[in-house]
Amino acid sequence: MLIEIDFNSDEAIYVQLQNQIIMGIAMNLIQEGDSLPSVRQLANTVGINMHTVNKAYSMLKQEGFIRLDRRKGAVIAVDMDKARELLEMKEQLRVLLARGRCKNISKEEVYALVEEIYDEYI
Amino acid sequence: MLIEIDFNSDEAIYVQLQNQIIMGIAMNLIQEGDSLPSVRQLANTVGINMHTVNKAYSMLKQEGFIRLDRRKGAVIAVDMDKARELLEMKEQLRVLLARGRCKNISKEEVYALVEEIYDEYI
DNA sequence: AATTATGTTATAGTAGGACTGGCACAAAAG
DNA sequence: CTTTTGTGCCAGTCCTACTATAACATAATT
Numbered sequence: 001m002l003i004e005i006d007f008n009s010d011e012a013i014y015v016q017l018q019n020q021i022i023m024g025i026a027m028n029l030i031q032e033g034d035s036l037p038s039v040r041q042l043a044n045t046v047g048i049n050m051h052t053v054n055k056a057y058s059m060l061k062q063e064g065f066i067r068l069d070r071r072k073g074a075v076i077a078v079d080m081d082k083a084r085e086l087l088e089m090k091e092q093l094r095v096l097l098a099r100g101r102c103k104n105i106s107k108e109e110v111y112a113l114v115e116e117i118y119d120e121y122i
Numbered sequence: 123m124l125i126e127i128d129f130n131s132d133e134a135i136y137v138q139l140q141n142q143i144i145m146g147i148a149m150n151l152i153q154e155g156d157s158l159p160s161v162r163q164l165a166n167t168v169g170i171n172m173h174t175v176n177k178a179y180s181m182l183k184q185e186g187f188i189r190l191d192r193r194k195g196a197v198i199a200v201d202m203d204k205a206r207e208l209l210e211m212k213e214q215l216r217v218l219l220a221r222g223r224c225k226n227i228s229k230e231e232v233y234a235l236v237e238e239i240y241d242e243y244i
Numbered sequence: 245a246a247t248t249a250t251g252t253t254a255t256a257g258t259a260g261g262a263c264t265g266g267c268a269c270a271a272a273a274g
Numbered sequence: 275c276t277t278t279t280g281t282g283c284c285a286g287t288c289c290t291a292c293t294a295t296a297a298c299a300t301a302a303t304t
Binding site for chain 2 (some may be wrong): 259262263264265271272273
């Protein structure tokens with residue numbers, strides 16, 4: 001799985017790492033049980049510091065996307081805490097949809113976007 | 123329109139201001155043409171610095187939610203750049219839905235959330 | 245047994261953003 | 275004229291992001 005960092009982005013590097021890994025899981029580019037490069041290895045190939053990768057991995061672990069195994073590195077292991085995820089998603093959606101509503105974006109247009117994104121999952 | 127700041131939140135104050143004003147517009151608590159308190163006034167009532175309010179207003183202006191009028195203060199004036207908003211919303215949704223998909227949240231559950239939020243708009 | 249690679253922790257430094265504070269200005273309102 | 279407005283500049287504090295170096299115990303490799 002290819003990971004690319006935009007150093008000119010205003011998004012923190014560890015957030016970019018997080019999001020790309022999460023999207024990689026959603027896209028089935030990496031699956032349950034697969035392992036990600038080690039902290040040092042990924043830091044080296046991407047060209048960033050070890051601690052930055054470690055922070056991304058730590059957060060992914062805390063949020064229940066990976067399990068850190070000393071033998072196999074960072075192993076994809078998603079816990080299914082839907083309740084918590086639904087609550088967080090609702091908070092995020094509330095702000096996102098409010099912005100859209102101000103700009104006259106209809107519910108149907110939102111649904112169209114969701115459909116488009118789900119279609120990307122093949 | 124009541125504005126409340128959570129000083130213990132990890133969200134920046136000016137972001138909280140932005141979001142509350144945007145949600146205020148979406149909820150019809152404030153409407154096109156209405157004006158918000160002046161920079162100094164709002165800063166005073168909320169108990170924060172003038173420059174923090176100014177930053178929130180400046181961003182809202184740049185994002186096309188208000189117009190700054192020296193006579194009337196910050197006037198609600200939403201520009202309808204749907205194309206840009208749809209692009210931004212899609213980027214945000216991509217990350218949000220990826221998280222959900224990893225946690226086995228179905229498209230139908232997402233739609234249910236959207237319905238719930240739209241129902242809040244009365 | 246020795247070497248290497250791993251996750252993890254500690255400490256320290258730099259850079260930038262967030263927030264506050266004070267001051268000042270021109271423009272508009274009263 | 276006086277007050278209030280948005281705006282700009284400069285300075286200072288605090289926190290986060292990122293880097294850098296070092297150290298450690300554990301585990302895989304040789």
